[in-house]
Amino acid sequence: MYPENTTLVYSTWTPRASRMKGVDNVVWFGGQAFYKEYFIDLFNEHFFNRPKAEVIAEYVRVIKYTLGDQNPDTKHLEDLHDLGFLPLSIKALPEGSVVPLRVPVMTIQNTDPRFFWLTNFVESLASCELWQPSTSATIAREYKKLMDKYCIETAGEVMLWFTALQGHDFSMRGMSSLRSAMLSGMGHLAGGFVGTDTIPSISAAEYYYNANIEKEMIGTSVPATEHSIQCAYGDDMKYLRRMLKEVHPSGIVSIVSDGYDFWDVIGRVLPALKADIMARTGNPIVDKVVIRPDSGDPVLIICGDPDGKTELERKGAVEALYDIFGGTLTEKGYKQLDSHIGLIYGDAITLNRANEIFSRLKDKGFASTNVVLGIGSFTYQYNTRDTFGYALKSTLCVVNGDEKQIFKDPKTDNGIKKSQKGRVAVLKDKDSFRVVDGLSLNDNLASDQLREVFRNGKLLIDENFSDIRARIASAK
Numbered sequence: 001m002y003p004e005n006t007t008l009v010y011s012t013w014t015p016r017a018s019r020m021k022g023v024d025n026v027v028w029f030g031g032q033a034f035y036k037e038y039f040i041d042l043f044n045e046h047f048f049n050r051p052k053a054e055v056i057a058e059y060v061r062v063i064k065y066t067l068g069d070q071n072p073d074t075k076h077l078e079d080l081h082d083l084g085f086l087p088l089s090i091k092a093l094p095e096g097s098v099v100p101l102r103v104p105v106m107t108i109q110n111t112d113p114r115f116f117w118l119t120n121f122v123e124s125l126a127s128c129e130l131w132q133p134s135t136s137a138t139i140a141r142e143y144k145k146l147m148d149k150y151c152i153e154t155a156g157e158v159m160l161w162f163t164a165l166q167g168h169d170f171s172m173r174g175m176s177s178l179r180s181a182m183l184s185g186m187g188h189l190a191g192g193f194v195g196t197d198t199i200p201s202i203s204a205a206e207y208y209y210n211a212n213i214e215k216e217m218i219g220t221s222v223p224a225t226e227h228s229i230q231c232a233y234g235d236d237m238k239y240l241r242r243m244l245k246e247v248h249p250s251g252i253v254s255i256v257s258d259g260y261d262f263w264d265v266i267g268r269v270l271p272a273l274k275a276d277i278m279a280r281t282g283n284p285i286v287d288k289v290v291i292r293p294d295s296g297d298p299v300l301i302i303c304g305d306p307d308g309k310t311e312l313e314r315k316g317a318v319e320a321l322y323d324i325f326g327g328t329l330t331e332k333g334y335k336q337l338d339s340h341i342g343l344i345y346g347d348a349i350t351l352n353r354a355n356e357i358f359s360r361l362k363d364k365g366f367a368s369t370n371v372v373l374g375i376g377s378f379t380y381q382y383n384t385r386d387t388f389g390y391a392l393k394s395t396l397c398v399v400n401g402d403e404k405q406i407f408k409d410p411k412t413d414n415g416i417k418k419s420q421k422g423r424v425a426v427l428k429d430k431d432s433f434r435v436v437d438g439l440s441l442n443d444n445l446a447s448d449q450l451r452e453v454f455r456n457g458k459l460l461i462d463e464n465f466s467d468i469r470a471r472i473a474s475a476k
Contacts, residue, residue, distance in 0.1 A: 007113035008398035009120060010441075012104035012424055013130065016389035017416045020139075026388050027141055027472055028097045028105040029190050030133025030183060031090075032463055033208035035454045038125060039086050043457075052081045079114060085457025087112035088119070091450040093426060095463055096190065096471030098141070099433045101388070104424050104450075106130075108392070111456055116397070123392045129183070131385040136184040138388065139379060140191025141472060142351055143167045150358040150368035156331040162369050168195035168221075170346040174377025184380045189219050190468050195372070197221050209465035216466060222290070224254035231259045236269050244276050244289065254290040254344060262293050262301070263312045266320050274324060282340040290342040290372070293317060298345045298353055302371055303360035317343055318361060318370045334367040346374020393419040395437065403440055426450050431476040 002009070015026045047055055056074050063072040080087075092106040099105055108126075110119050147163040155162075169188045175181035178200065185201025186208075194217050196202065202219040205211040211218045225243065233239035236257070243255055257265040270277075270291070281287040293301050300308070304316030312320050318337070325338040337343070358368040385391075397404050405422035420437035425448040427434055433449065453461045 002116065002397075003399045005400045006116045006397060007401075008110060008396075008441075009116045009394055010107065010109040010396040010423060011119055011123070011392050011394045012420055013106040013108070013126065013390065013392045014104040014420070015099070015101055015134070016391060017386075018101055018389070019387050020142075023138065023142060025098050025100055025138075025475075027134055027137040027187075027191065028093050028099060029095050029137040029187055029468065029472075030130055031092050031095060031106060031453065032459070032461075033133065033183065033186070033204065034126065034129045035090065035459055036208055038129065039088070039122075039454060040457065040459065043086055048081060048084055052078060055081060076115070076117060080118070083112070083115075086118065087115045087456055088122075088454065089452060089456075090454040092453050093433070093449055094451070094468075094471060096468035096475075097433065097449075098472065098475035099426075103426060103433050103435045104420065105134075105426075107424065107450060113398075120392070120394060126392055127385060127390065131388070131390040132180060132383070133183040133187040133190075134390070135383050135387050136187030136380050137191040137472065138187075139351070139383075140167065140188045140193060140375075141475075143354065143373075143375060143379075144192030146351065146354055146358070147368065150362065154330060154332050154334040154358075154362050154367040155336065155369045158331060159367075159369050164193055165195045165220075166369070166372050167193045168344065168346065168372055168374045169193065169198045169201070169219075169380075170374035170376040171380040172198040172200075172377075175381050180381075188375065188380070190465070190472060192469070192473060194218070194220050197224075205465045209463060209468065211465040218465065222252045222254050223248060224292070225256050227256055227259050227294075230256055236260060236265050237272065240265070240269050240273055241276075244273055250280060250287055252286055252288045252290065254292055256292045256294055258293045258295050262295075262317075263310060265291070266317065266324075267310075267312050270321075271324055277340050278325070278338075280340055282338070284339040288340060288342050290344050291317070291321070292344045292346065294345070294347045296347075298347060298349060299356050299360065302343070302345055302357050303364065316364075317345075318366050319364065322366070330367050330369075332367070334362070335365055335370075336367045337370050342372065343370060344372040344374060346376060348378050349373045349375055350379060389416060391417075391419075395420050395424065396422050396441070398441075405438065405440075424450075 063069050089111050090108050110116050147166045151159050151163050169185055172181040181198050182200040182204045185198030186204050196219040205218050230239055277289050302317050305313050308314040325341045327335055327337045330336050407421035408419040410417055422437055423439040424435055424437045425445045427447050428449050
């Protein structure tokens with residue numbers, strides 16, 4: 001359907017808008033995983049390394065019985081199979097770059113004039129795979145910024161190490177697929193955290209981004225009970241006593257406590273087991289009993305419900321635990337639970353609720369570092385490609401040897417869908433990026449931050465996960 005004698009199509013991948021209030025910069029992440037998984041591994045295994053006749057027959061069958069074309073043209077695919085690789089050039093910003101909206105993070109074009117159609121042939125595949133890791137990394141960064149802010153205000157910079165553990169990825173069981181959990185989970189880890197129960201994201205960081213769990217901290221978790229374990233006992237005293245005295249007499253352990261009556265666990269069971277808990281070493285990193293409520297309004301459960309029926313409910317979990325186990329004052333003068341005891345809450349957490357939890361704890365005189373938040377699918381699954389308006393759009397083509405700068409600017413739109421025009425370059429001014437468009441293919445700006453990362457079936461730049469993390473962490 002392209003004009004006759006089209007020889008090149010050039011497109012950009014751009015976050016165009018934000019549906020998250022106050023978030024106007026996005027993290028670019030996930031490209032390398034995509035190129036490796038699909039443009040190299042998948043196409044090699046399922047296309048180039050299979051017999052051409054078999055591949056073409058499969059294509060003909062699908063087109064025949066889905067589009068009704070009884071004799072579809074296959075020469076373009078036969079030629080591609082004969083070539084043996086994807087004739088594409090991809091340029092991208094370094095992963096981990098934090099860019100303003102409407103700044104393209106990746107461009108793609110064909111390198112062989114016969115395959116001009118290939119650029120946007122892969123549009124749906126790229127759109128499907130690329131938006132989620134960037135979106136989750138962006139959201140994780142917002143959580144990390146929030147946690148850093150309240151940590152500095154209530155605990156001091158000496159406790160900033162804790163915030164990497166304060167946001168724990170609980171999302172896997174609520175994601176749409178294993179791959180979405182893995183991609184989103186990598187975004188969580190890249191965005192500033194090491195706490196995760198999405199274990200495949202750790203393996204993915206090794207496979208796609210050269211991480212090595214033997215030499216660096218990529219992701220970590222702790223032994224933790226679940227509701228089937230608690231409910232199997234039917235008696236919370238027996239349950240907690242066995243967990244603390246027999247199964248995990250030392251080391252860190254997370255104990256879900258709301259299977260029946262969370263406030264009974266706080267008011268009756270924990271005081272009875274206080275001596276056993278306080279007999280542990282109390283190392284805040286490797287030896288702590290972490291109590292996990294998991295139902296109700298997290299703000300009210302953690303910080304207290306003024307309309308609660310009991311004194312414990314009105315105080316909230318953090319203050320109630322402080323009454324039992326005591327604690328210290330941070331350098332900022334806020335109460336910090338004794339190092340033998342901790343709290344994690346992982347149900348229905350959002351950025352707004354996290355902010356409210358930390359704000360209310362601060363108002364009560366408690367440091368934000370008294371609680372770990374489990375960040376689940378309510379945060380990472382309730383998003384789409386439109387959360388940050390990602391789109392792959394063509395901005396330049398070559399027809400009959402002439403460059404045509406093309407763009408999309410629908411009159412029925414509010415301006416969000418307006419694309420760049422022509423070839424683009426991304427420049428960096430101090431701590432921010434900006435786009436220059438309207439360029440021709442031969443316009444080369446030495447300061448262009450877009451680097452060629454993939455060409456003709458080969459990855460040209462193979463980034464390390466640690467470097468990506470460092471870029472995100474250092475971004476303003």
